[in-house]
Amino acid sequence: MDALPAVSYSVKQRDRRGAQGRAPREEESMEKKKLVASAAVCASVLAVAFLVGCASQQPAGSSEGDADPTYQELIEMYPNEYNSAMTHKSDEEGEDNSHAGFQALMETPAVRDVSGAIVEVVDSDDPRKTDVDLKCVACKSSKFVDLYQENGLAAFTSMIIDGELVEYMDGQYWDCYSCHTLSNGEWIVQANAAYANKNVFPKVASFFDTLNPEEAVCGQCHNTVSSRAFVKEEGDTETYDPYRYGYGMDERYQAMVEDGMYTLDEATGIKMVSMNHPQVELFQDSIHQSMGLTCVDCHMNKAESDAGEEYTSHDASSPVAEDDSAMEMCLTCHKGQSGLDTVEDMKAFLKENQDAQAARQVEVEAELKQLYDAVLAAVQSGTVDEAALEQAREKYSVANWYVKEQQQNLLDPVDGAQIAHDPSEMRSMLERAGVLAEEGLALLA
Numbered sequence: 001m002d003a004l005p006a007v008s009y010s011v012k013q014r015d016r017r018g019a020q021g022r023a024p025r026e027e028e029s030m031e032k033k034k035l036v037a038s039a040a041v042c043a044s045v046l047a048v049a050f051l052v053g054c055a056s057q058q059p060a061g062s063s064e065g066d067a068d069p070t071y072q073e074l075i076e077m078y079p080n081e082y083n084s085a086m087t088h089k090s091d092e093e094g095e096d097n098s099h100a101g102f103q104a105l106m107e108t109p110a111v112r113d114v115s116g117a118i119v120e121v122v123d124s125d126d127p128r129k130t131d132v133d134l135k136c137v138a139c140k141s142s143k144f145v146d147l148y149q150e151n152g153l154a155a156f157t158s159m160i161i162d163g164e165l166v167e168y169m170d171g172q173y174w175d176c177y178s179c180h181t182l183s184n185g186e187w188i189v190q191a192n193a194a195y196a197n198k199n200v201f202p203k204v205a206s207f208f209d210t211l212n213p214e215e216a217v218c219g220q221c222h223n224t225v226s227s228r229a230f231v232k233e234e235g236d237t238e239t240y241d242p243y244r245y246g247y248g249m250d251e252r253y254q255a256m257v258e259d260g261m262y263t264l265d266e267a268t269g270i271k272m273v274s275m276n277h278p279q280v281e282l283f284q285d286s287i288h289q290s291m292g293l294t295c296v297d298c299h300m301n302k303a304e305s306d307a308g309e310e311y312t313s314h315d316a317s318s319p320v321a322e323d324d325s326a327m328e329m330c331l332t333c334h335k336g337q338s339g340l341d342t343v344e345d346m347k348a349f350l351k352e353n354q355d356a357q358a359a360r361q362v363e364v365e366a367e368l369k370q371l372y373d374a375v376l377a378a379v380q381s382g383t384v385d386e387a388a389l390e391q392a393r394e395k396y397s398v399a400n401w402y403v404k405e406q407q408q409n410l411l412d413p414v415d416g417a418q419i420a421h422d423p424s425e426m427r428s429m430l431e432r433a434g435v436l437a438e439e440g441l442a443l444l445a
Contacts (some may be wrong), residue, residue: 068177068182071170071171071172071175071176071177072170074176078176078311080303080305080309080311081311081312081313081314082176082314084303084311084313084314084315085099085100085174085314085315085316086100087100087315087317087318098315098317098318099173099174099316099317100174100317102137102140102141102173102174103169103171103173105117105118106132106136106137106140106161106169106173107132107161107166107169108121109121109122109123109124109126109129110122110129110130111128111129111130112130112132117411131160131161131162132160132161133156133159133160133161133228134147134155134156134159134160134161134165135155135156135157135159135227135228135231136161136228137161137169137173138156138193138194138195138227138228139193139194139195139220139221139225140173140174140178140193140221141169141172141173141174141175141178141193142172142175142177142178142192142193143168143169143172143175144193144194145192145193145194145197145199145200147159147165147168148194148200149199152234153231153233153234156227156228156231156232156236156237157231157232177192178192178193178217178220179191179192179217180192188213189213189214189217190213190216190217191208191213191216191217191219191220192220193220193221194227195208195220195221195223195225195227196208196216196220200237201225201227201237201238201240202238203238203239203240203241203243203244204225204227204240204241204242204243206243207243207247208220211280212294214294214295214296214297215280215283215289215294215295216280217295217296218279218280218295218296218299218316219279219280219281219283219295221277222277222278222279222280223275223277223278223279223280223281224242224252224256224275224278224281225242226242226256226259226261226275227240229261230259230261240259241255242255242256242259243255247281247284248281249401249402249405249429250398252278252281253273253398253401256273256275257271257273261273262397267376267379268372268375268376268379268393268396269375269379269393270372270375270393270396270397270400271393271394271397272397272400273397273400273401274400274401274404274405274410275404275405275410276409276410276411277408277409277410277411278405278408279295279408279418279421280295282405282406282408282421282422282425282426283295283421283422285422285425286421286422286423286424286425287422287423287424288420288421288422291333297329298320298326298329298330298420299316299320299326300312300313300314300315300316301313301323301325301326301329302325303325319417320420321347321350321351321354321417324343327343327346327347327350328343330346330350331343331346334346334349350419350420353416353419353420353423354416354417354419355416356416357406357415357416357419357426357427357430358415358416358417359416360427360430361403361406361407361415361416361430362415363434364399364403364430364433364434364437365403367433367434367437367438367441368396368399368400368403368433368437370437370441371392371395371396371399371437371440371441371444372396374392374440374441374444375389375392375393375396375440375444377444378392378444384444388443388444389443389444391440391443392440392441392443392444395436395437395439395440395443396436396437396440398433398436399432399433399434399436399437399440400433402429402430402432402433402436403429403430403433405429406426406429406430408421
């Protein structure tokens, strides 16, 4: 694989096919087949089975007719996997931002912002306490599907995580069955959250069906799906389809605007469209995906327990850039490119690309600020042609969408941090945003 240039940017429009238009793997182009074949040695090293560390143990529910192991039984059966999954990643304020923090995030009596994030922890009987909607766990637990099947629309519109539901959930957030299922005594990697379930969101699930399972299990949360805001009436889950035009940036933007998935900036009339972490969509068609890599390969590496047992780490919250084993894996292909020989070289190379992306984002955001101010001035003056003003608003909206999407994590962003998901496309997104900002300013000049 060619080395990624550290500071190279290019304006590039790409044909990102929709889920229904994506070519089957057996019909891939000869060029892509050659690329995958050339990476065969790399792939044999990189392939990481999601439950390889568990494979030596026969699951309790392996016999036909036996009940599947409970979550508590699985914890006892696979302590290394569970303990690694519960590893906390805390920020400077001590807030837990790991997958393990979902339970506290959902169940702690607190004052929360519109995203559900805790602003202030309070006593359970404090009148400022705001209950979290049950729909907030739609992608955080396999148990939501059961609750939806039992309660229907109410699971999205009226149920809250109260004392009864806390007891029902029993700590099962990002639980084993969110990503695994038992079939004839064998563990299978499978996305089981509501968004990937045909009985809940059939049209959304059709997109996940096109993905490698080791992408789908992460993508079932890290995606553009906005059902928490969209599902309001009976039948909404059956009709909701954010990928009806495709999974590309422009196609998803069009669907979200049509579905009203945006906030309107009152001062300017600009549609503010963004999602928290649309990572699975951005990974599609990337150079790393074309080589056969999946989310699991980079974010869940081999580890060794204190007893010397090898297992698959489930600490998927930790930054890959800080994981020496992940950097070693990157060197499988990158070693020798641009003078990369050691783990430290690989870390420095990644950081150089991350810093370049972050610096370019700052420049583009400054251009967007100029356009926003120009739109605001035009609205206040009332002297600009309405058609030109509306075009400028649209250009800002799309450009802002590009910038936010390439950030990849709006609730806890580290600018440029996720450049490796698709370096070419994420650089292109910033360049396209810059061009739109310039065109918007020209309209209002």
